[in-house]
Amino acid sequence: MKEGSVSNPESHPLSPADADSVVAVAHKLLTRRFGGSPELTEVEVLSGSGTAVVVRARLAPSAFLPHRSVVVKHMPVTGSPIDDAAFLREVVAYQFTTSLPQEVRPGPVLLAYDMDSRIVVLTDIGEAETLIAALNQASESKRVHLLRLLGEQLGRMHAGTATREQDYEHLLNRMLTRYPEYATTHAIRDRALRRSIEVGAQILAAEGLEPPKEFDGLMRHATRFQQSGRSRAFTPFDLSPDNIVVGKEMYFLDYEWAGFRNVGFDVACVIAGFPQFVFARPINDEEADVFITAWVREITTAWPRYGDQAKLEKLLVASLVGWALSSLSTMYADGIEGIIALAEQDQPLASGPARESFLRQADSTTFSEAELLIRRDLYETFEALSRFAARCSGQDYAVIAAYANQVAQRLAVRQP
Structure with a gap:
């Protein structure tokens, strides 16, 4: 499985309320992994669990990234080792499930992640x-x-x-x-x-x-x-x-x-x-x-x-x-x-x-x-x-x- 992470894409601690910052980091992650310059628009803030911030963004049509939209999840740094462990587990879990056959895969596909910014970028499963x-x-x-x-x-x-x-x-x-x-x-x-x-x-x-x-x-x-x-x-x-x-x-x-x-x-x-x-x-x-x-x-x-x-x-x-x-x-x-x-x-x-x-x-x-x-x-x-x-x-x-x-x-x- 191709690695979805980049090392510190000019990352910095993000404000949980700052959806634009979350999307900006997601843009850098997708660019570095897939090439091109994917345009993310129509940002919509979704509900997240705990302190997590979850947003959906529409993607402009691109040969590099054939998805109509993505979901970006940001787990801000809280200073809690419990939250640290949770983020690492989530990344590993999405790496694992992304490698599974589609008929077994339990959720969305991992497109990119960054440990420093604590962000994962996922395919959008659509309205549900x-x-x-x-x-x-x-x-x-x-x-x-x-x-x-x-x-x-x-x-x-x-x-x-x-x-x-x-x-x-x-x-x-x-x-x-x-x-x-x-x-x-x-x-x-x-x-x-x-x-x-x-x-x-x-x-x-x-x-x-x-x-x-x-x-x-x-x-x-x-x-x-x-x-x-x-x-x-x-x-x-x-x-x-x-x-x-x-x-x-x-x-x-x-x-x-x-x-x-x-x-x-x-x-x-x-x-x-x-x-x-x-x-x-x-x-x-x-x-x-x-x-x-x-x-x-x-x-x-x-x-x-x-x-x-x-x-x-x-x-x-x-x-x-x-x-x-x-x-x-x-x-x-x-x-x-x-x-x-x-x-x-x-x-x-x-x-x-x-x-x-x-x-x-x-x-x-x-x-x-x-x-x-x-x-x-x-x-x-x-x-x-x-x-x-x-x-x-x-x-x-x-x-x-x-x-x-x-x-x-x-x-x-x-x-x-």
Whole structure:
């Protein structure tokens, strides 16, 4: 794959509000990579995630660059190693996905990037709406269709990248060799995820909700297969429905935390109704079954064992347990930065009079608006785990379903 980066194209820190500066750097990047002098006009500021600035610009017809428009994403320097790691991951992820066949590629193509200006230039996928907007406006039958399509696209990406982890690691290692200052931070999110699962179980126990051994066993299983395992493929990991768009195809955007991980977590994220995204309507059992069936149909050539219902159930229930616990501890720690601090310090979550648990009994207190949103989101995640485990075969899953329902009922707040 031809390299899309240039070394410091007269770059300088950009103002997040300065779209013209972002486009000017993009122009230099495209000129140096493709030649000619591509003209970028009709600049439109799009919404970005976090502190990112995203703009669309139209390209004048050119033999050098046969695209009608491009999207330029700028992640300003914040001084946070977390943001540094996110930008490096995004560049590597786009390098990797750009090398994939079109039928597997999950999103736009990387045209150019620059580490100094923290800019990526991508092909424009055209007009599309977010998955959350599509789901919220859809009829019941249309929702089922959208979730079937999501299962197909997710499974196609997983199966198509299952044997390509070495290719991804080669790109990542090459980038870390060129930018060694990122070496200590690029894997920080993965360490934090594993730690957050453990912390979530500690929080529940401290609140009088001691997990049963069956739940604890799957929690440990989820922690292990996040670190290693056979069922790994490329995933953006941030499967928030506002980072998935529906147009002629379904695309996954925002690769700031992309990498190779166990595929069960992606599937569980959807079944759980997109944990940590509070504006999504819960996924019902019929919708979950359609989604899972579509996903399994795409991935059984890569992982035939998931044609076995028992193996599939263990993967998905363990992944749902992981999501529920990780979401709980992330909310307690006030976001990913707090979880990363916990992971790096390897110590329990601090508690004290300044931190009043949002797991406290609902009939003995009132909750702030923020706490109600957190409780609703966590309620939906644990309730989805309970419903799914209850439909699985075996006494262990019945125990897990009952326990998850107990946690969900603690979180339920019935307004007068």
